[in-house]
Amino acid sequence: NAGVTQTPKFRILKIGQSMTLQCAQDMNHNYMYWYRQDPGMGLKLIYYSVGAGITDKGEVPNGYNVSRSTTEDFPLRLELAAPSQTSVYFCASSHPDRGIDTQYFGPGTRLTVL
Amino acid sequence: QQQVKQSPQSLIVQKGGISIINCAYENTAFDYFPWYQQFPGKGPALLIAIRPDVSEKKEGRFTISFNKSAKQFSLHIMDSQPGDSATYFCAASRDSGNTPLVFGKGTRLSVIA
Numbered sequence: 001n002a003g004v005t006q007t008p009k010f011r012i013l014k015i016g017q018s019m020t021l022q023c024a025q026d027m028n029h030n031y032m033y034w035y036r037q038d039p040g041m042g043l044k045l046i047y048y049s050v051g052a053g054i055t056d057k058g059e060v061p062n063g064y065n066v067s068r069s070t071t072e073d074f075p076l077r078l079e080l081a082a083p084s085q086t087s088v089y090f091c092a093s094s095h096p097d098r099g100i101d102t103q104y105f106g107p108g109t110r111l112t113v114l
Numbered sequence: 115q116q117q118v119k120q121s122p123q124s125l126i127v128q129k130g131g132i133s134i135i136n137c138a139y140e141n142t143a144f145d146y147f148p149w150y151q152q153f154p155g156k157g158p159a160l161l162i163a164i165r166p167d168v169s170e171k172k173e174g175r176f177t178i179s180f181n182k183s184a185k186q187f188s189l190h191i192m193d194s195q196p197g198d199s200a201t202y203f204c205a206a207s208r209d210s211g212n213t214p215l216v217f218g219k220g221t222r223l224s225v226i227a
Contacts, residue, residue: 004157033214040123042203042219043158058214090157101146101207103215105157 001026004106006091012112013081021076021109023091031094032074033103034058034066036087043090049074081113117141118206120218127225133191135221137204140185144206148215149178149189152201161202162189194225 007022025032030051035043035058045058049068063085065077074093078085088110092103119138127133137147148163164171164178164187171178177190191198201222205215 040219042120043217045214045216048214092157101148101215102160102163103150103158105159107155107157 003027004091004093004104006089006106006109008109009107010110012114013078014114015081015083017081018077018079019081019111021078021089021091021111023074023076023106024072025074025091025093025104026072027093027095027104028071029093029095029104030071031096031101031103032068033092033094034064034074034076035090035092036060037090037108038087046076046089078111083113085111086113087111117216118204118218120204120221122221123219124222125224127191127194127223129194129196129225129227131194131225133189133194133198133223133225135189135202135204135223136186137188137206137218138184138186139206141206141208141216142185143208144216145209146207147178147180147187148205149176150203150205150217152203152220154200158203191223194223196225196227199223199225 004025033048034046044060047066049055091106094103149161150158151161152158175192180187201220203220204218207215
């Protein structure tokens, strides 16, 4: 199993550009998540999905969009990139079972908006 | 509003010493408390987790202590090693882990020889 994969690993965007961060998992997990990590601020949830066709906002959804057309893929779309979106983005997946929810994280995408 | 408060922000421990990281939560509906470990350039990985029906859980050198009445839980790393140097995040969720985790801000641990 590859686990959770993310592409690209690094990206530099200009203000106003758009891009899609890709995330895929091969563990047949129902739940998938997008987080952003800023220095000293921990992980903040952007969007999450409990299954194909179902998405919900997290703590910091503004400026982002997601879709979940398959169990495996959960892309994150940035429209009109802004410097405030400079961050490291992590995708994660899990399959809560009997009170245990181990989230498996991808390696992250480091995004800089200039 | 920060639902999970973590301290300290950074911690330096001598090799062989005990590392202690504390977290406090506000939402009494939380019923699942994991700790994640993150090495530089990597995604976080689950280290150990506890549910509120027990006051302590131990896995090797790592122990979670849980105080339900005080709404606090802590991670103890015994015999700390340089390889334990990483950032540690506490987290919490409700509904037995079926709702998203809320993370603390993290503690950067450095274990020096």
